[in-house]
Amino acid sequence: MPNTGSGGELAKGVARRKGRGRRDPLWARILVIAGALLMIGAGTTFVLKDVVFGYATRSVSKEDLLPVDGAQHASVSGAKNILLIGIDPRPNQDPTEAIRSDSILILHIPASHDMAFLISIPRDTWVSIPKYSNGKRTYGGGKGKINSSFAEGGYGLTGKDQRKHGTTLLAATIKQNWGVTFDAAAIVDFVGFQDVVKILGGVDMYVDQRTVSVHVGYDSKGNVKTPFDQRDDPNGGTILIPIKGVTPKVYEVGQQHLAAWEALDFVRQRETLPKSDYDRQRHQQQFIKALLKKIASKEVLGNPSMLNKVLEVIGRAMTIDTGKIGLDDWIFAMRNIDSDRMLTLKTNDGGFHSSPENPGAEALDQTTLDLLSAVRTKTVPTFVASNPGIVSSSG
DSSP states (O other): OOOOOOHHHHHHHHHHHHTTOOOSOTTHHHHHHTTTOEEOSTTOOEEOOHHHHHHHHHTOEEOOOSOTTSOOOSSSOSOEEEEEEEEOOOTTOOTTSOOOEEEEEEEEEOTTOSOEEEEEEOTTBEEEEOOEEOSSOEEOOEEEETHHHHHHHTTTOOHHHHHHHHHHHHHHHHHHHHOOOOSEEEEEETTHHHHHHHHHTOEEEEEOSOEEEEEEEEOTTOOEEOOEEEEEOTTSSEEEEEOTTOEEEEEOSEEEEEOHHHHHHHHHOOTTSTTTHHHHHHHHHHHHHHHHHHHTSHHHHTOHHHHHHHHHHHHHTEEEEOTTSOHHHHHHHTTTOOGGGEEEEOSGGGSOOBOSSOTTSBOOOHHHHHHHHHHHHTOHHHHHHHOGGGBOOOO
């Protein structure tokens, strides 16, 4: 295996070449809280206190999410892969209705345990999905978008069973297509973070592009209405049909104070954005950054009651599987990973790469396939050092 050297030195080198690099990954910062590592403070350094540990873990649901034939090493030593899944169920959704994974990320931690790499798998990536039985229904296997594997795994189930089997099939799909296995997994229900923003009294963030909501609009009397009819485009994507008399809500460029419902609506938008899901992912990154900045403020950190409420609500939005490794061992082993050593890596160079099998789906370009091969062979630091252009600098 090539000598990967010091992860910290690599991070510094990439930062010098790329400017600041990606310090605020999409779901990872919140999902790491599920492991009771709360990245807060002026430099977003790791802060671990007994009270934080207790509240951050007490309400987190712990389930067996990963396939039994996955990596799941009993020792925390060595390189580790963590599967991070974001879900965004619709309001009033039938509990038996299938849920697709909204965000799929791989958090790779090299053996040095002094840095981490976050890799987002585009939700529309066209893949082979293996046969799977969840005890109630057997999926025969086939081709589909990778986010549908989560739905197929949990089909016909509800609650924790739905999420457990969804994660299991998603992990099995990633293994079948790219050979990557996982030592731990975490699911976050993004809707749950609306309650966090409510407790905080809103969130301040910079809106970097004019964003039109497809979910919220107003009629002439100011009543909230849906501004568009949405229909599936047979060539991929969504066809938006404006509803007469309804003006959609618009998030204008600039510094904005967003109420809880506005923040959730903003980070859901993709249909009206030029780069669709890639723009949405960037906005979610920015939201997480703004949320953590608010949590890190003296107003919150200096108010134990408010901080505890925030951590409890975050915990309720989490489901985690630490594999065969105890949560305390994870925390101790990863104690040296701060924000300066956590990099987000671009997939498909940050744009849509149409699949030759299904133009409405995505294929991974060769650089992304090589990156996933490096994850499998545990040579990611070497790969990134040779390909510094994959480090994201947006957000």
